[in-house]
Amino acid sequence: MQELANIFIKSIFIDNMVFAYFLGMCSYLAISKTVKTSVGMGAAVIFVLGITIPFNYLLENYVLKEGALVWISNEFINVDLSFLSFIMFIAVIASIVQLVEMVIEKFSPALYSSLGIFLPLIAVNCAILGGSLFMQERDYSSITEATVFGLGSGVGWFLAIVGIAAIREKIRYSNVPPALRGLGITYIITGLMGIAFMSFMGIKL
């Protein structure tokens, strides 16, 4: 249990998707103009990361990894399909996003109208594919750990985008040098937020 809590905290603060790895920056910059839309986008990212990472974990451990196909027959002990992982992961992500979109549209129109427009964007959000690739690289020992990592990364991304959106709403009233307006100042603020988040780096979990 403690192990899981550690992974959760670590993926939110220390290995924050935005500030430590710059993943999902494109949508982070494009959708952070108001707090309302950024909450929708952040929730959608948590949701999709929480679903795709366990799926890709199963895929990695029962199909792609060297010797993973042993459950079919012992002949496959030397088969290593890991070079296919990019294409498999992205296919899983794209189809799950599509599926989730349809399910939500059918069963919860209210959630669909708040999340709906963000879901298609997410298929090409690098935070999602990045989450799966980090999961592969770090070799989590169980599916629970992988899921917790996915949810934690999502929450970290959510915090980052809501934070920057709140700052951007305020900064509209300040006198920023013309050439720095919009994109430039957003970069610099994100850098400053990143420095703040770095204070978590010394924590050993």
Next chain:
Amino acid sequence: MSKDSLFSKKNMKLLSDPLDDNNPITVQVLGICSALAITVQLKPAVVMALSVLVVLSVANVVVSLMRHMIPSRIRIIVFLVVIAALVILVDQVLKAFVYDVSKELSVFVGLIITNCIICGRLEAFAMANPPGKAFLDGLGNSFGYGIILIVVAFFRELLGSGTLYGYPVLEKLGLYDLGYENNGMMILPPMALVTVGVLIWWQRSRNEKLIENK
């Protein structure tokens, strides 16, 4: 399209526009994730720029050739499959020839798949233009991307570790004997953002039509 029109003035603009006025990173806001993460040193930045160059120009040509066959409802998935196949090729080549750099780039080679420059250009350009033009557009945009990558990496490596492409420039200049110290901050992730921010500031104060209205 005849051969000479490929190098007409209009087509040359496709090549030169993304370098400045329509730069993918500082103006179109595409492909930022990878641009920031791998610019600690010049070498991985150069390798990354070359990989994106290959993937983007080939993907642009392939999609442009297939543009009349792709049903528009599933075009994103088609794009992803084309890109993912190319990225796997690039990844295998990198692993075979420059293994240490490929280790350093870690997940970011895979993330070329979701690099929005590629999807963005396929969607905005290759779907509507013939292969020759699409190829030039791919080249132009990846040069624009590469330039930013290399400039950012240049400053971060020089100020952060005092080397350029692994060569200890500052040590040879004897700056350390005068009491100079490397700025360790430049190596850390947040300074990449600030460097790009300053770059945008510089570009926009030079080129005023890019300034955003509030």
